Amino acid sequence: MASAPSIVSSLNPATSSDDVKRAELSEIDASTKWPALFLLASAVGWLLIGTVFALISSFKMHSPDFLGNYEWLTFGRARTAHLNAVVYGWSVNASFAVAFWLMARLSRSVLRHAGLLIVAAVFWNIGVTLGIYGILAGDSTSVEWLEMPTYATPLLFLAYALVGAWAVITFRFGKSPHIYVSQWYILAALFWFPWLYSVAEIMIIFAPARGTVQALVNWWFAHNVLGLWFTPIGLAAIYYFLPKVLGKPIHSYYLSVLGFWSLAIFYNWAGVHHLIGGPVPAWVQSAGIVASFMMIVPVIVTAINHHMTMVGSFGALKYSPTLRFIVFGAVSYTLASLQGSSMAIRSWAEVTHFTHYTVGHSHLGLYAFFTMVMFGSIYYIMPRILLKEWPSATLISLHFWTTAIGVIVYVVDLSIGGVIQGLLLNTPVLAHKLGLPQQHGTDPVPFLVTVKETMIYLQVRSYSGILMTVGHVAFAINFVWMVVRSAQSSKTEPTLFRTPREMEVTAQ
Amino acid sequence: MNRAPLIFLGIFFALALSWVGIVLTNQIGYGSLQPVYDEDEGKAYPLQTPGLAARGKLVYEDLGCIYCHTQQVRRAGYGSDYERGWSGRDALSGSVARDYIRESRVLLGTMRTGPDLRNIGARQPDSTWQYLHLYDPQITSPGSNMPPFKFLFETRKIVGQPSPKAIQSKLPAKYQPPAGYEIVPNERGENLVAYMMSLKDTYAYPETKNVYVEPTPEAGKEEKK
Amino acid sequence: MSDEPIKPNPQIEQAAASDESIQKVHAILLREKPEPKEGYTPMPLFVLGFVTVMIFICTLYFVHNRGGFSPMVQDERYDPAAAAGTTEVAKVDPVAQGKRLYQTCAACHQPNGTGVPAVYPALAGSEWVTGSEERLVNIMLHGLAGPLKVEGKDFNGNMPAFGPGGGYNWSDEKLAYVMTYIRQEWGNKAGEITPAKVKEIREKAARAKPWSAGELEAIK
Numbered sequence: 001m002a003s004a005p006s007i008v009s010s011l012n013p014a015t016s017s018d019d020v021k022r023a024e025l026s027e028i029d030a031s032t033k034w035p036a037l038f039l040l041a042s043a044v045g046w047l048l049i050g051t052v053f054a055l056i057s058s059f060k061m062h063s064p065d066f067l068g069n070y071e072w073l074t075f076g077r078a079r080t081a082h083l084n085a086v087v088y089g090w091s092v093n094a095s096f097a098v099a100f101w102l103m104a105r106l107s108r109s110v111l112r113h114a115g116l117l118i119v120a121a122v123f124w125n126i127g128v129t130l131g132i133y134g135i136l137a138g139d140s141t142s143v144e145w146l147e148m149p150t151y152a153t154p155l156l157f158l159a160y161a162l163v164g165a166w167a168v169i170t171f172r173f174g175k176s177p178h179i180y181v182s183q184w185y186i187l188a189a190l191f192w193f194p195w196l197y198s199v200a201e202i203m204i205i206f207a208p209a210r211g212t213v214q215a216l217v218n219w220w221f222a223h224n225v226l227g228l229w230f231t232p233i234g235l236a237a238i239y240y241f242l243p244k245v246l247g248k249p250i251h252s253y254y255l256s257v258l259g260f261w262s263l264a265i266f267y268n269w270a271g272v273h274h275l276i277g278g279p280v281p282a283w284v285q286s287a288g289i290v291a292s293f294m295m296i297v298p299v300i301v302t303a304i305n306h307h308m309t310m311v312g313s314f315g316a317l318k319y320s321p322t323l324r325f326i327v328f329g330a331v332s333y334t335l336a337s338l339q340g341s342s343m344a345i346r347s348w349a350e351v352t353h354f355t356h357y358t359v360g361h362s363h364l365g366l367y368a369f370f371t372m373v374m375f376g377s378i379y380y381i382m383p384r385i386l387l388k389e390w391p392s393a394t395l396i397s398l399h400f401w402t403t404a405i406g407v408i409v410y411v412v413d414l415s416i417g418g419v420i421q422g423l424l425l426n427t428p429v430l431a432h433k434l435g436l437p438q439q440h441g442t443d444p445v446p447f448l449v450t451v452k453e454t455m456i457y458l459q460v461r462s463y464s465g466i467l468m469t470v471g472h473v474a475f476a477i478n479f480v481w482m483v484v485r486s487a488q489s490s491k492t493e494p495t496l497f498r499t500p501r502e503m504e505v506t507a508q
Numbered sequence: 509m510n511r512a513p514l515i516f517l518g519i520f521f522a523l524a525l526s527w528v529g530i531v532l533t534n535q536i537g538y539g540s541l542q543p544v545y546d547e548d549e550g551k552a553y554p555l556q557t558p559g560l561a562a563r564g565k566l567v568y569e570d571l572g573c574i575y576c577h578t579q580q581v582r583r584a585g586y587g588s589d590y591e592r593g594w595s596g597r598d599a600l601s602g603s604v605a606r607d608y609i610r611e612s613r614v615l616l617g618t619m620r621t622g623p624d625l626r627n628i629g630a631r632q633p634d635s636t637w638q639y640l641h642l643y644d645p646q647i648t649s650p651g652s653n654m655p656p657f658k659f660l661f662e663t664r665k666i667v668g669q670p671s672p673k674a675i676q677s678k679l680p681a682k683y684q685p686p687a688g689y690e691i692v693p694n695e696r697g698e699n700l701v702a703y704m705m706s707l708k709d710t711y712a713y714p715e716t717k718n719v720y721v722e723p724t725p726e727a728g729k730e731e732k733k
Numbered sequence: 734m735s736d737e738p739i740k741p742n743p744q745i746e747q748a749a750a751s752d753e754s755i756q757k758v759h760a761i762l763l764r765e766k767p768e769p770k771e772g773y774t775p776m777p778l779f780v781l782g783f784v785t786v787m788i789f790i791c792t793l794y795f796v797h798n799r800g801g802f803s804p805m806v807q808d809e810r811y812d813p814a815a816a817a818g819t820t821e822v823a824k825v826d827p828v829a830q831g832k833r834l835y836q837t838c839a840a841c842h843q844p845n846g847t848g849v850p851a852v853y854p855a856l857a858g859s860e861w862v863t864g865s866e867e868r869l870v871n872i873m874l875h876g877l878a879g880p881l882k883v884e885g886k887d888f889n890g891n892m893p894a895f896g897p898g899g900g901y902n903w904s905d906e907k908l909a910y911v912m913t914y915i916r917q918e919w920g921n922k923a924g925e926i927t928p929a930k931v932k933e934i935r936e937k938a939a940r941a942k943p944w945s946a947g948e949l950e951a952i953k
Contacts, residue, residue, distance in 0.1 A: 061621070064656065068656045075576070076572015076573055077572050139570065142568075171512075179511055180770075191519050208612050212605045212608050213531075215616050216530055216534055217531055244769045250772055254776040264523075265522050269525075277580075278582075279580055281534065281537065281803065284529075286798040286799055297787055304780070346586075355619075383761060425587070444592045448651050448652060451652060452651050598907055604805075633837070633841075718806045718816070720811040720816075
């Protein structure tokens with residue numbers, strides 16, 4: 001792996017400095033190869049496992065007798081296993097890989113002693129495996145986003161400490177004088193996460209706070225995993241790959257700065273919006289609502305930044321898989337966040353709280369934004385660490401279309417279903433407030449009617465899930481094929497959707 | 509590189525602000541809320557969860573009931589929780605923080621695929637209904653999407669006297685066990701139902717009056733806003 | 734030294750491998766665009782204006798919905814300072830309250846008061862409901878067990894006590910409201926029962942076990 005001197009020194013001394021930089025990048029890529037590959041392979045494995053649990057849970061919601069006799073697969077456990085597999089298995093493994101690959105490249109710092117990072121990744125995966133096994137066995141803590149039992153969580157903490165330390169060391173010993181925007185986001189995420197996780201584990205699991213203070217800590221933590229870990233990693237990836245693939249600079253450094261700091265200040269107060277109307281003080285609910293609403297600022301600012309960077313180059317979407325996934329993710333980020341800000345408004349929360357609408361929203365964020373961005377990142381990173389191209393453009397195309405259409409159907413379906421559910425659950429009060437006719441007199445709609453009316457939406461959600469599963473399988477096949485097949489030295493073009501003329505020539 | 513310390517400070521204070529505001533301030537503000545002693549009844553509310561019910565709460569947790577059921581009632585006028593009779597007491601406030609102070613694990617929940625359960629013990633006094641519903645929700649609630657929990661019961665040979673806890677006499681024909689067998693809840697099933705029966709917030713603490721009531725222009729108008 | 738064959742340098746040999754791999758590496762490297770940079774387009778002024786307006790709106794909202802900053806206030810519309818001055822008690826509609834309370838009874842007696850044949854008696858048209866106030870109040874306070882005839886039909890069940898003994902411990906007001914409700918619903922036409930009446934009967938007969946039909950028939 002320490003091929004440090006060889007490539008650069010093998011270059012003709014007359015090589016341009018640009019090419020020297022590229023050679024340096026290839027050394028950096030090579031140093032990240034094994035940890036990145038291990039983490040990404042684990043991530044893809046967890047994606048498949050998480051998808052299986054997703055399908056099981058989704059089927060159970062409209063066909064409750066499906067696998068109904070197996071206690072270890074009861075909905076409450078299968079759904080939890082799904083969440084933990086896709087969050088701590090797929091999403092975090094992918095985050096680690098993308099985060100330190102980006103950090104190494106942007107800091108222009110070779111990753112040293114990468115073998116220890118593999119050890120960290122192994123610990124992390126053992127922890128997640130133990131945790132999910134525990135959930136299925138009935139040891140779940142029943143605290144949302146912290147369900148893994150206490151015999152698994154210390155392993156996660158240890159693994160995280162190693163990965164975090166490594167990324168910071170890589171940054172510290174980097175040669176780059178300028179700290180690029182992606183690096184701010186990654187450093188911030190790495191710092192924020194352990195603080196969130198420790199406070200949550202201590203104040204809810206190990207030394208529980210009294211009463212609903214636990215709930216405040218719980219949702220401060222869980223929402224900040226989304227806002228202060230996954231969002232920064234996703235944005236860091238977009239801020240890197242968008243200009244990188246296009247060969248254009250990010251539109252405005254000043255917008256990046258405003259976007260970063262407004263996210264840092266507002267996002268972490270927003271978590272209380274999960275408790276609107278709940279047994280917590282009114283002022284902290286209002287603070288959460290205000291923060292959720294102020295999130296419009298970083299979201300709009302980032303959207304402008306990304307959009308203005310893309311303007312004039314939308315044609316590249318025809319060719320580049322990375323770009324397609326990244327742009328889909330970036331647009332979804334804007335939509336998910338604006339939707340989230342709207343959901344925090346008390347009168348809209350009155351309708352959508354506790355309904356399937358929230359589930360649609362969460363998948364818009366973690367899947368349509370974060371997961372799609374990770375897919376795009378992986379499509380870019382793998383050829384550079386394996387020095388091989390993706391075997392099949394058809395599989396990439398299948399992957400993109402099934403997951404994109406799948407998640408759009410998913411979100412639209414559950415949003416409609418959730419609103420219907422919420423309106424029915426909250427008649428007659430809502431009907432009175434909205435000036436709607438009281439279809440059921442002044443009595444509340446019987447609960448079973450709300451269940452019946454949402455069944456069709458739950459079924460459509462299962463179909464969209466099957467579509468997304470096809471995409472994941474296509475991705476996994478392509479991934480494994482790429483890893484196992486021998487390097488074909490004849491192939492030097494990237495695997496793209498189409499072959500444009502300008503991509504054949506060297507970069508301008 | 510020299511901007512790094514500044515960035516670090518900013519990142520630190522950003523999270524510190526919300527940690528202080530959301531977590532610390534509220535821990536200080538109501539983190540040591542005490543039960544209220546009612547002299548007329550000679551009890552301190554909220555009541556301690558009785559032994560079997562406490563074990564039943566663990567069953568509730570391990571089966572993941574929170575993913576379909578909430579345990580937080582919203583105030584009158586915000587959603588229809590109040591109209592559905594989900595509140596166990598005669599106050600407009602819905603669930604208050606003090607209702608949860610005895611709980612080492614607070615199970616507020618976030619989804620209402622099923623109804624709110626905070627006061628199910630007050631709303632559903634019949635434990636037989638609970639057993640039938642758990643055995644197969646279709647029995648008591650046709651069309652429900654709650655999964656069956658037959659593994660909280662056991663079918664066993666009747667030895668000597670039939671058990672008073674047996675439920676097969678109340679089950680429809682298609683669930684009947686073979687002759688000479690009875691269906692009884694196992695220990696987890698009994699504990700879970702004991703927990704459900706214990707779920708009631710009936711005491712009206714002083715803070716349950718902290719609800720905005722629109723001033724009525726004349727007497728005779730409805731109380732709830 | 735000069736006529737010794739040049740020993741291959743293992744570092745260079747193993748890493749560089751062959752011309753082909755360098756060719757390939759170069760191809761991947763060369764087609765990559767340069768590392769991303771930031772542009773320095775100035776921030777549009779409307780963004781700053783937008784941020785200012787947002788901060789203004791949100792501050793107003795927060796101040797208006799802070800519930801006095803009190804940890805004991807969950808209703809954002811409630812202002813503890815303002816409420817401290819008033820002692821107004823809103824007027825209650827017994828039938829509406831009773832209807833809400835009836836949701837508990839509906840589990841057995843059904844939402845439309847028809848009961849379940851042979852299991853739970855109907856309340857609609859029941860002489861026990863529309864008849865003697867004292868009998869009804871006693872049933873609610875202490876429960877009713879054993880054989881019972883309602884509108885000519887036989888029942889043999891167990892109505893729990895809603896007074897102090899049975900775990901419900903409903904107040905005089907709650908008992909009065911729900912009885913008032915059932916006495917005027919589903920075709921029943923009987924008068925209101927006041928909380929005062931419930932209190933009077935509660936103080937008269939303290940008992941620990943449910944009534945039987947026979948004992949109740951003795952009461953007028």
